[in-house]
Every structure is written in C-alpha cells, then in structure tokens.
Amino acid sequence: MAVFLLHLIFLTTFLQGLAAQQTCDACGLNNVCSRNSNDSPTCECPRGFSLLDSNNTHGNCKPDFSPSCDEVYSEAEFDFNELRDIDWPTGDYATMEQSNEEDCKTSCLKDCFCAVAIYRSNTCWKKKLPLSKGHKDGSLNVTAFLKYRKGDGPPGKPPRCPPGKPPLFSGEKKDRQSLIITGSALFGTSVFVNIVLSVLICFGIFLINKKKIRKVDLGGTSVETNVIRFKYNELVQATNRFKDELGKGAFGIVYKGVIGTKSVAVKKLDRIVEDSEREFRTEVNAIARTHHKNLVQLLGFCDDGEQRLLVYEYMSNGTLASFLFGNMRPSWSHRCNIAFGIAKGLSYLHEECSTQIIHCDIKPQNILLDEYYNARISDFGLAKLLLMNQSRTNTGIRGTKGYVAPEWFRNTPVTAKVDVYSFGVLLLEIISCRKSVEGNESGDEYGAILTDWAWDCYQEKRLGVLVENDSEALVDVKKLKTFVMVGLWCIQENPSLRPTMRIVIQMLEGVVDVKEPPCPSPVSISLS
Incomplete structure (x- = not known):
C-alpha cells in the first residue's frame, strides 16, 4: 500500500508537469521559472509579488505595489529586493552601459517607471511592469533589483537576500522532496503496480484533456x-x-x-x-x-x-475615456504606450486571427486599462466576423458619432479600414486629451470637430496648441509630429488612402517613413 501511495504521488507530480507543458513559457507575467533535476519547470513568484490566482502556480504574479508616475513619487519610500541569477529578458525600456551596481540601483530608484533593474557585466537594464518570460539559471550571472515600497511589505516578509546568495524559492525545496519520493517509488515498483500506474496515467491525461477542452x-x-x-x-x-x-x-x-x-x-x-x-x-x-x-x-x-x-x-483602471478626459492630464510617454497597445490589438484582430474581426466601434469608452495601465480593447458586441473573401457587411450603420468612417453612409464596401478611421480619431484624442466631438461653450478656437482642428494645427505648424503646450510632448516633438501625421493618414475620407494597422504600427515606431498627409476631407472642405 505504501508503494502504491508513493506511485499516486508520482502520478500527481507527473500530471502537474504535463499541465505545465514542460516549458518555462507556461509561467505567467512577473513569474519566475526554474527547472528541477528532472528538467521539469517550476513557477514561483519572486519576493514582493504574489499569485493573482492562488490556485494556479503557473499564473500571473501581482506586485505588492505598482510603480506610478501619476502620484507624488519619492525615492526615499522605496528599496530593493536583491535576487541572484534571475532575469526577465524582455521589457527593457532603458539601458545604461559602463555602469556599476550602485549606479544601476540609484537610476532605477529615481525613475518612477522602473520596477526592476537587471545588472550584469557593467551594464544595467531598466524594466517596466509587467515582466515576462522570467527564468532562474545559475549560469546567468546577473543580479535583479526588484523595487518595493518600504511600508507595503507583507507581514512576515523575509529579509532581503544577502549579497551572493540566491533567493529561496519554495519550489526548490518541493522539487527536492518530489525527486526523493519519485526515486523511492521507481526503485520500489513492481510489475503489477506499474500496470496500475500506466492505467492511472492514461486516465489522468484523459481527465485533464476533458476538463481543458470544451x-x-x-x-x-x-x-x-x-x-x-x-x-x-x-x-x-x-x-x-x-x-x-x-x-x-x-x-x-x-x-x-x-x-x-x-x-x-x-x-x-x-x-x-x-x-x-x-x-x-x-x-x-x-x-x-x-x-x-x-x-x-x-x-x-x-x-x-x-x-x-x-x-x-476585470480591468481595475476603468476606461481610456476616464483616463484621458479626467482632471489629471496623463503623461506623454504613457499616452504613447497606450496608442501602441491599441494599434497592436487592432492589427491582431484584422490580420492575425484565423477569421478577420472588424470591431466597428473603436472609441475611448471601449478601451479599458488593466492594473498596469496597458490598453485592452473591449466590447466585441458590435464586432462583425468577415471571411477573408468578403468585402462588406450587411448589418447597417454601426459605431459612435465622431468615430464613424464616411463609407458607413455611402454605398461603398465596409472593410477593416473603418477601424483604421476610428483609430485615427482616437489617436488624435490621445495626443490632445480632447474629445472628438465637443461643444465650443468656452469660446476658444477649438471647434466642434477635433479632426478638422487637428488638421488646421498641423497645417499652421501649431502643434503646441494641439497639445496645450505639454512640455513632455514638445520635447519629443519629432514623435509628436509623427503621431499627428499618422492620425491624419488614418482619417482620410478615401479608405484606400488609409494605411493598414500593421503599417500604422511601423509608422508609429519609426520603422516606416511617414509622408506628408493630404487634407483628410478635401470634398467637404471645398464645399464649405
């Protein structure tokens, strides 16, 4: 009976490894993957993080605090957890060469966006949340400095790791125990128990697949x-x-x-x-x-x-509309990141799905912000699936005033370019922090239609007026001009002149040169 119980424990360990798909890619955001002696992946949240779902050890880890530049930031309130031989290879937003550990830590401490700094061979990489593809490997020879707020540490939190010693992951101890149990089970097995074990494994795999696929x-x-x-x-x-x-x-x-x-x-x-x-x-x-x-x-x-x-x-930070049009003006860099996220999400819907998806109602109310203020496209209630050989929908006009492409009102094909138009309007809103359609009760020069006003500001080389002299945006005036030009290309009245969302991303990133856009609505302008 004892041997049989050991085999059941082995079966549980085996099935857990199978569910993890035997790859470190199975670990979620902010998680860290390490491998035991059987080369099976084990996921563990680093200190200062905890599982978003306590029942899923391979899931996402949430930080005890989220670095934010939208509040008063004081570096004196923060310190670091020092972790050895752990790295998250993606997500760098700044690199410092010819640096030392203290300079690396100091730079991250002063930077409100920096959540972790990775130091190796006189080079420092600063990273934002969320962190992805984290792994622990003794051959990395790196030091990770994870920022935490001094007053937010969880009760009973262990002290920082002393220099030169790796963090203790509970998974390492579990792996050693599992190895001992597995070895004992294998050495004490019998022919009969092996047959029973094989049957149980097959049955277990069947149950996993039955539960996983609906x-x-x-x-x-x-x-x-x-x-x-x-x-x-x-x-x-x-x-x-x-x-x-x-x-x-x-x-x-x-x-x-x-x-x-x-x-x-x-x-x-x-x-x-x-x-x-x-x-x-x-x-x-x-x-x-x-x-x-x-x-x-x-x-x-x-x-x-x-x-x-x-x-x-659930998206904890609400809608982009509340974020953009609230009392506090979001930072330029934050707005740029949100624009990139929306563009990438739309490109995926248009070009990377097996069946193309047209959203048909892109607007700030349908863009949600997660706990890290990443943009998430929501509300597919107006989405219309199109087969690749279809060129139009037959369900009537959809969308919201101010974001609806002109072809909705004409007897012309409705394609993914309607989303490109809506994105262009949304991009101009993100740039200016102004609504696409707004009354002119204050009597200023901003008229009822943002797209017309943005074109006037671009033509007259008054981009400072468009962003209300946002100093951060004006310092980055090259990117500001690029974003405005991309927005104007997206809202061209002629759908064939609008770029695809894939090209939009390349233009925003500076990979593709952006030519001077023509007037978005030449016919409308000439008739006015």
Whole structure:
C-alpha cells in the first residue's frame, strides 16, 4: 500500500508537469521559472509579488505595489529586493552601459517607471511592469533589483537576500522532496503496480484533456476553448444580484462580480431585439478564438434559457475615456504606450486571427486599462466576423458619432479600414486629451470637430496648441509630429488612402517613413 501511495504521488507530480507543458513559457507575467533535476519547470513568484490566482502556480504574479508616475513619487519610500541569477529578458525600456551596481540601483530608484533593474557585466537594464518570460539559471550571472515600497511589505516578509546568495524559492525545496519520493517509488515498483500506474496515467491525461477542452455549440460551429459555461444562477450570485453596475453598452449592461477570489466583469445582454442574440453568438465565437495582451480576455459565458451573458476579466483602471478626459492630464510617454497597445490589438484582430474581426466601434469608452495601465480593447458586441473573401457587411450603420468612417453612409464596401478611421480619431484624442466631438461653450478656437482642428494645427505648424503646450510632448516633438501625421493618414475620407494597422504600427515606431498627409476631407472642405 505504501508503494502504491508513493506511485499516486508520482502520478500527481507527473500530471502537474504535463499541465505545465514542460516549458518555462507556461509561467505567467512577473513569474519566475526554474527547472528541477528532472528538467521539469517550476513557477514561483519572486519576493514582493504574489499569485493573482492562488490556485494556479503557473499564473500571473501581482506586485505588492505598482510603480506610478501619476502620484507624488519619492525615492526615499522605496528599496530593493536583491535576487541572484534571475532575469526577465524582455521589457527593457532603458539601458545604461559602463555602469556599476550602485549606479544601476540609484537610476532605477529615481525613475518612477522602473520596477526592476537587471545588472550584469557593467551594464544595467531598466524594466517596466509587467515582466515576462522570467527564468532562474545559475549560469546567468546577473543580479535583479526588484523595487518595493518600504511600508507595503507583507507581514512576515523575509529579509532581503544577502549579497551572493540566491533567493529561496519554495519550489526548490518541493522539487527536492518530489525527486526523493519519485526515486523511492521507481526503485520500489513492481510489475503489477506499474500496470496500475500506466492505467492511472492514461486516465489522468484523459481527465485533464476533458476538463481543458470544451466544445461550445455556436449555431453549428464547434470551437475548442477554455471559456467556462456558467449557469445563470451562478452569475446572479457572483454579481450579488447585479448590484454593482460598471457601465452600459449598445447591447447591455456590465456589472462587477466575484468568482472565487477573482474579480470579473459580467456583461448582461439585453434581448430586446433578435439581433442581440446573434451578436452574442458572434462575440463568443470570435473572442473564444482570440488571445492577445491588448484584448480583454473572455473567461466564460451563459446561455441559460433566454439569458445571454459574457464574463470578462476585470480591468481595475476603468476606461481610456476616464483616463484621458479626467482632471489629471496623463503623461506623454504613457499616452504613447497606450496608442501602441491599441494599434497592436487592432492589427491582431484584422490580420492575425484565423477569421478577420472588424470591431466597428473603436472609441475611448471601449478601451479599458488593466492594473498596469496597458490598453485592452473591449466590447466585441458590435464586432462583425468577415471571411477573408468578403468585402462588406450587411448589418447597417454601426459605431459612435465622431468615430464613424464616411463609407458607413455611402454605398461603398465596409472593410477593416473603418477601424483604421476610428483609430485615427482616437489617436488624435490621445495626443490632445480632447474629445472628438465637443461643444465650443468656452469660446476658444477649438471647434466642434477635433479632426478638422487637428488638421488646421498641423497645417499652421501649431502643434503646441494641439497639445496645450505639454512640455513632455514638445520635447519629443519629432514623435509628436509623427503621431499627428499618422492620425491624419488614418482619417482620410478615401479608405484606400488609409494605411493598414500593421503599417500604422511601423509608422508609429519609426520603422516606416511617414509622408506628408493630404487634407483628410478635401470634398467637404471645398464645399464649405
């Protein structure tokens, strides 16, 4: 019996390794992967971080604090956890050569954006959150300095690692214990127990696959997905009877809920018209097939009777509209990062999905911000799937005033270029922190339409007026001019003149030269 129990423990360890897909890529954001003596990956949050989902050791790790430049920043409030032989190879935003450890730490300490500094061979790399592809390897010969707020350390937090000693990961101790147990089990095995073990492994693999892959019936289309089908009563309980309303959309209301320990956003679709049900099926089908860091992730859905609901991950920092048009003006660098994120998310929807997705309602209210203020495109309730050989939709005009492309009002094909137009308007909003359509009650020169005013400012070389003399933007005037030019290209009345979102990204990054844009609406201007 003892040997059999040991084999069961071995089976559990084996299946955990199988679920991790035997690769360090299985570890989530801010997580650190190390390998045990069996070359199996083990994920562990570093000090100063904790699991977002305590039941998923391979998931994302959340920091005890998030570096922010939107509040008063004092370097005296922060210190570092020093970790040896740990690196996150991506996410560098600044590099200091011919540096020493103290200079590296000091530079990160003074930088409100810096979350971790990596030091190796007289070079310092500064990184922002979130961190990805973290791994621990004794051959790296690097030192990681993880910033933490002195007063925010968790109770009972262990002291910093002394220089020269690696951090203690609980996973290392578990790996050694697992190795001892596994070795004992293998040496004490018998033919009969091996047969039983083989059967159990096969059965375990079957159960994992059965749990992982669910077939969602969407009107005859079968989709392999990890999304969960909820019962309506489960979502009633999760949202406390739909008590906490987050916002309203074209097809329903969004409520905050809690499932287990995880906050979620539950979108309850109105069934006032038949089209709402079609949109629900389209949305589940589309989002179930997508995965991108700049898209809001669909966690589950409900089609219980006449109820149609969608369950999304909760975005803690609200909408881009609140962020852009609030009392505090976001920094120029932050706004640029948000613009890049939206562009990448749209490019993915247009060109990287197996079936092209046109959003049809890109606006700041449909861009959400996660805990790191990364842009996430939301609300696929207006999305329309198009086969690659289709050139137009037949569902009528969609979108929001101020963001709708001209071809919606004409008998011309509607393509992904309608999203490019909306992105152009949104980009000009991000640049200026002004709404696309706004009254002129104050009597200033800013008229009702932002796109016309932006063109005038560009033509008259008054970009300072467009950004209200934002000093950070004016210091980076080359990028500012590039962003404005890209925005003007995106809002060209003729869809064929608009770039694709892939080209937009290249222009924003400076990989492709941006030519002088023509007047976006020459016909409209000539008739005025």
